[in-house]
Amino acid sequence: MEIPSDKLKKRSRIRHSGVDGLLGGIDVGAFPLHDFYYNCNPEPLNHWPLRLLFGGHDQWRDGCYRYRVDSGVFAIEIVDSGFLYFHQGQRAYRVEAGNIFIVHRHMDSEIYCKGCGAAKKRTVCMGGALLASMLAALGLDKLDVMKAPPVEKLDPVLNRIFQVLRMGDAALESEGAGAAYELLLLLAGQTEDVLIPHKLKDILRFFDEHLDSRIAIEDLCDRFSISSSSLHRLFNKYMDDTPVNYFIKRKMDSAKQMLKISELSVKDITYRLGYSNPFHFSAEFKKCTGKSPTEYRRSEKDAQ
Numbered sequence: 576m577e578i579p580s581d582k583l584k585k586r587s588r589i590r591h592s593g594v595d596g597l598l599g600g601i602d603v604g605a606f607p608l609h610d611f612y613y614n615c616n617p618e619p620l621n622h623w624p625l626r627l628l629f630g631g632h633d634q635w636r637d638g639c640y641r642y643r644v645d646s647g648v649f650a651i652e653i654v655d656s657g658f659l660y661f662h663q664g665q666r667a668y669r670v671e672a673g674n675i676f677i678v679h680r681h682m683d684s685e686i687y688c689k690g691c692g693a694a695k696k697r698t699v700c701m702g703g704a705l706l707a708s709m710l711a712a713l714g715l716d717k718l719d720v721m722k723a724p725p726v727e728k729l730d731p732v733l734n735r736i737f738q739v740l741r742m743g744d745a746a747l748e749s750e751g752a753g754a755a756y757e758l759l760l761l762l763a764g765q766t767e768d769v770l771i772p773h774k775l776k777d778i779l780r781f782f783d784e785h786l787d788s789r790i791a792i793e794d795l796c797d798r799f800s801i802s803s804s805s806l807h808r809l810f811n812k813y814m815d816d817t818p819v820n821y822f823i824k825r826k827m828d829s830a831k832q833m834l835k836i837s838e839l840s841v842k843d844i845t846y847r848l849g850y851s852n853p854f855h856f857s858a859e860f861k862k863c864t865g866k867s868p869t870e871y872r873r874s875e876k877d878a879q
Contacts, residue, residue, distance in 0.1 A: 582664070587599040587640065596648075610632045627755050638688065641685070644683050648862050654675070655696055659687065661685070664685060672694075674720060713764060827859065830860055833847070841853060
């Protein structure tokens with residue numbers, strides 16, 4: 576289901592507009608009901624690499640709607656019952672119970688409850704000076720939806736987060752930061768269960784297994800019985816990229832690892848990644864990283 580954004584936004588009431596973006600939406604009676612705990616400690620956000628901001632439970636009824644423009648928050652939303660429709664950027668999902676959707680900063684997003692009667696979810700919002708780099712390092716920066724970790728692993732972490740927020744003790748900031756990081760690590764371990772089509776997962780796995788090759792779009796379409804237009808739609812919707820650009824980026828990720836941890840020459844790395852011309856490889860690498868392979872290797876050694 577596509578959220579009827581234009582109609583809903585016309586009926587929406589603005590709830591917040593400021594440096595944290597625009598928040599608006601539609602209530603149904605008292606719903607959505609929020610039972611949130613907020614971090615009210617005065618410590619400035621940028622003093623902590625990672626910090627809990629708020630979290631708790633909320634209940635939705637059919638017709639409830641929220642939208643954000645240029646979101647100022649990063650939030651992890653765990654759907655416990657019912658289902659919710661979630662749009663972020665140009666991508667649309669129906670998120671069932673037992674799954675998670677992630678609201679990213681500086682993105683436009685929408686949440687809509689329709690067709691299930693009622694839905695419940697849990698929310699954890701966090702910030703911090705190093706949050707963006709942590710998300711990128713853990714592979715969470717581009718994920719919209721995923722399966723939730725097993726309850727026996729997830730619930731103790733969430734309960735500890737909510738307890739820290741509920742107590743509101745400044746002395747517990749470090750414990751809260753630790754629990755937030757544990758939650759991110761737990762989600763990173765679930766990235767294989769991102770809610771993307773099986774065919775796309777197979778194609779991504781094929782890419783990773785053939786980084787030493789050159790792959791033509793026509794050959795890829797024949798192998799996976801998919802049209803070129805459908806292939807590009809899949810990548811645009813779920814990877815926010817084209818198949819060719821994604822494959823090149825995966826090659827460059829592999830190149831960065833080899834430059835950091837091996838003594839292979841740039842020429843050897845060129846051939847290992849299926850390039851016949853070292854100058855072509857170096858140009859692609861600099862386009863992706865802003866540095867030549869030699870400059871990248873030198874900067875990584877200087878940083879150690």
